[in-house]
Structure formats: C-alpha cells, structure tokens
Amino acid sequence: MIDVNEKNVRKILEEIAPEIESLTGWDAYLDSLDVHVIKRKEYKDFFQKKYTSLGINIQPKNIKEKLKFFSDCDLYSIIITGEYFPAIGNGTLLIIPDNFKPENKDGLVSTLTHELAHRAQFANNPKFFQQYIDMGKRYHTGGYSNGNKDKNSKKLRQSYMTFVEGDTCFIQEQLKPLLFPNPKVHYPVSTNLTAIALLVGDIVFNKGNGLYEQMQRYTRGEKIIKNLYNLHRDRKGVNEIYKNFEDFSYLFE
Numbered sequence: 001m002i003d004v005n006e007k008n009v010r011k012i013l014e015e016i017a018p019e020i021e022s023l024t025g026w027d028a029y030l031d032s033l034d035v036h037v038i039k040r041k042e043y044k045d046f047f048q049k050k051y052t053s054l055g056i057n058i059q060p061k062n063i064k065e066k067l068k069f070f071s072d073c074d075l076y077s078i079i080i081t082g083e084y085f086p087a088i089g090n091g092t093l094l095i096i097p098d099n100f101k102p103e104n105k106d107g108l109v110s111t112l113t114h115e116l117a118h119r120a121q122f123a124n125n126p127k128f129f130q131q132y133i134d135m136g137k138r139y140h141t142g143g144y145s146n147g148n149k150d151k152n153s154k155k156l157r158q159s160y161m162t163f164v165e166g167d168t169c170f171i172q173e174q175l176k177p178l179l180f181p182n183p184k185v186h187y188p189v190s191t192n193l194t195a196i197a198l199l200v201g202d203i204v205f206n207k208g209n210g211l212y213e214q215m216q217r218y219t220r221g222e223k224i225i226k227n228l229y230n231l232h233r234d235r236k237g238v239n240e241i242y243k244n245f246e247d248f249s250y251l252f253e
C-alpha cells in the first residue's frame with residue numbers, strides 16, 4: 001500500500017511531466033499547479049467552486065434542480081479518484097484516496113498520468129481552453145441542468161467531453177508501458193456498493209448525460225484519437241484539432 005499524500009503526489013508528478021512533454025510537446029507547468037489530496041466529504045466544495053469560478057450561478061431554482069445537483073455531487077465524490085479543474089485558480093488537481101487504494105506505486109501513477117495530461121492539455125491550448133469554458137457557460141445558462149433541454153448545446157458538450165477524455169485516455173495508454181506497466185489498485189467495497197446504487201439513479205435521472213454515459217464515451221473518444229494518431233503515427237493531426245475544435249466537433253458526436 002502506498003501512502004497517498006501531497007508530498008508523494010508532487011514527487012510522482014515531477015516524474016510524469018517530462019514524459020508527457022516528450023510525447024505531446026506540452027509543458028505541465030508544475031510550479032503553478034495546485035495539488036490537493038482531500039477527503040471524500042470535501043469534494044462538494046470543489047464541485048461548487050468549479051461552477052462559481054466560471055461565474056455560473058448554481059443556486060437551484062427548484063427542488064428538482066437541487067436534487068440533481070446534489071445527487072451528481074454525491075456520485076462524483078464517491079467514484080472519482082482524481083480530477084483536474086482547469087478554471088479553479090491557475091489549475092487545481094484533486095486526488096481522493098478514500099475512493100481508491102493503490103497497492104503499488106504504478107496504481108497511483110496511472111491516475112496521476114491521466115490528470116496531469118488534462119493539466120497539460122488545457123494549459124498548452126489557451127484558445128481551446130477558452131472555447132471549452134464558453135461552451136460550459138452556455139450549457140449552464142439558466143440553471144445547472146438547463147443544457148440538457150437544448151439539443152445542440154447538449155451535443156456540443158458531448159463532443160467536447162469525448163475529445164477531452166479520449167485524448168487524455170490515449171496519452172495515458174501510450175505512457176503505460178513506460179510509466180506504470182503493472183498498476184494494482186484496490187477499490188473499497190463500500191464505494192462499489194454505494195456507487196452502483198448512485199449510478200442506477202444517474203442513468204435514470206440524467207437520461208444519457210450523466211457520469212455513466214460520460215464514462216462510456218471515454219472509450220469511444222480514445223478509439224477516435226487512436227485512429228487519427230495512426231494516420232500519421234504522430235500527434236500532428238490530433239494537435240491540429242485543438243486549434244479549432246468546433247470545426248472538428250462533428251467527429252466526436
């Protein structure tokens with residue numbers, strides 16, 4: 001069992017950053033990155049900050065909105081092992097060890113590689129980052145789950161998520177043999193049972209726009225990125241998409 005604390009996490013991030021850079025050409029800007037190792041119950045603060053930092057009003061208008069916000073928050077807080085918030089401060093990386101117990105170093109490196117790839121992805125593509133933020137603001141105009149009602153807004157958000165996660169998962173997969181060939185992670189049983197119950201609620205309640213569907217899209221996005229990568233055997237085509245994502249968003253619908 002490896003102790004997941006901020007000191008260990010920072011040390012590992014320093015080992016991962018040069019490998020992400022040599023694969024993608026992206027600097028991880030570790031010096032300005034905020035790193036927090038938090039308890040599950042502290043997640044709510046970051047979830048709220050994620051929206052308030054964008055100037056999005058998440059005050060629920062009615063009980064249905066309120067329920068949705070807190071059921072999403074509960075679900076995320078129990079499932080997520082790590083998350084990167086590009087708009088909180090200069091970028092904030094969160095790790096929740098209550099949700100996973102790495103049995104060896106590789107188990108922790110795996111999650112950190114994924115989250116640091118998000119950091120590099122947003123920090124090195126400022127135009128894409130701004131477009132992503134604008135999309136989020138548009139989606140949530142008029143309420144936390146308002147975008148679900150607007151077909152175009154929902155479709156565009158899905159494309160962004162599929163691309164953002166697909167590329168990150170592909171980077172993680174490419175670095176696996178080098179950085180974490182043998183990850184061993186134990187997931188607490190309490191997490192699994194509660195997560196299953198919450199996931200069922202998520203699928204019913206969010207109707208194709210919740211965390212479960214989002215996780216399904218990671219795999220699909222990764223396949224699309226892999227195909228693009230294989231065309232040239234390098235990242236040129238993929239990096240091009242960041243320059244003008246909305247011209248290519250149809251690829252990820």
Ligand SMILES: [Zn+2]
Pocket residue numbers: 114118165168
């Ligand atoms: Zn991700």
